[in-house]
Amino acid sequence: MREPDFNSLAAALRKNGVAGRHAHRAVNELRDHYDDLVDAAVDEGASSRKARRLAAKQLGSMDEFVAQMAACRELKTWSFRYPHLAVVVYPLACLAILPAAPILAGIAHREALVRWGTSLLAAGLVTAAMLLVMQLSIILG
Amino acid sequence: MAQSNPPFMSGVPELLLLRLLNDDEMYGYELVRAIKQVTNEAISLGEGVIYPVLHSLERNGSLKSRRKAVGGRTRVYYSLTRKGRDRLDRLRNDWKRIQGGVATALETAVNA
Numbered sequence: 001m002r003e004p005d006f007n008s009l010a011a012a013l014r015k016n017g018v019a020g021r022h023a024h025r026a027v028n029e030l031r032d033h034y035d036d037l038v039d040a041a042v043d044e045g046a047s048s049r050k051a052r053r054l055a056a057k058q059l060g061s062m063d064e065f066v067a068q069m070a071a072c073r074e075l076k077t078w079s080f081r082y083p084h085l086a087v088v089v090y091p092l093a094c095l096a097i098l099p100a101a102p103i104l105a106g107i108a109h110r111e112a113l114v115r116w117g118t119s120l121l122a123a124g125l126v127t128a129a130m131l132l133v134m135q136l137s138i139i140l141g
Numbered sequence: 142m143a144q145s146n147p148p149f150m151s152g153v154p155e156l157l158l159l160r161l162l163n164d165d166e167m168y169g170y171e172l173v174r175a176i177k178q179v180t181n182e183a184i185s186l187g188e189g190v191i192y193p194v195l196h197s198l199e200r201n202g203s204l205k206s207r208r209k210a211v212g213g214r215t216r217v218y219y220s221l222t223r224k225g226r227d228r229l230d231r232l233r234n235d236w237k238r239i240q241g242g243v244a245t246a247l248e249t250a251v252n253a
Binding site for chain 2: 022026028036064071072075
């Protein structure tokens with residue numbers, strides 16, 4: 001049996017509707033479990049490679065693990081539990097958020113906005129100073 | 142997962158987990174070892190199978206969990222709640238009733 005791919009496991013769980021906190025915690029628990037199995041096999045005299053193979057076999061198929069997690073309705077996100085409601089609520093939420101989106105985007109990028117604002121102010125001051133110098137040179141010259 | 146147990150085993154992992162956690166808090170690997178030990182390895186669970194059950198039981202309030210750092214690893218320890226004890230009592234009674242019924246039926250069939 002192949003060694004379990006824990007990196008893609010969380011993504012597979014999320015794709016099947018398992019809520020993030022359950023997905024990540026289950027993957028971490030499974031990874032620790034796998035490490036414990038490997039350690040136990042090594043302690044019993046197996047080579048590192050054989051220990052990993054045995055551990056993967058004992059742990060079982062990751063596809064079945066995903067299927068079992070996904071079969072538990074209470075572990076899924078609400079949008080997977082109530083898909084019909086999600087179809088209504090998500091677009092409405094998007095519409096409600098739309099007017100606030102520029103403000104939220106501004107808050108999210110406030111550092112860039114402050115930089116741009118400062119640059120614009122500096123450019124304006126320089127331009128005004130140059131125009132003032134030109135005007136004075138016309139008047140006085 | 143290991144397929145060494147017959148299909149009517151559905152629900153047994155939950156009962157065993159609740160029973161073991163009634164005595165002490167444990168983490169996943171410990172629980173699998175304990176199940177093998179207390180059942181004399183008669184019940185061989187696919188080791189990953191317990192996590193969906195543990196998470197479901199926690200979600201419905203039968204279990205609570207806490208993280209604990211042990212030997213460089215962060216373990217998630219599970220323990221039974223009051224609701225979990227009630228659930229264990231209910232499942233235990235259901236199990237005894239079914240077990241008695243099946244035993245009677247098997248005896249009847251043998252004697253018939």
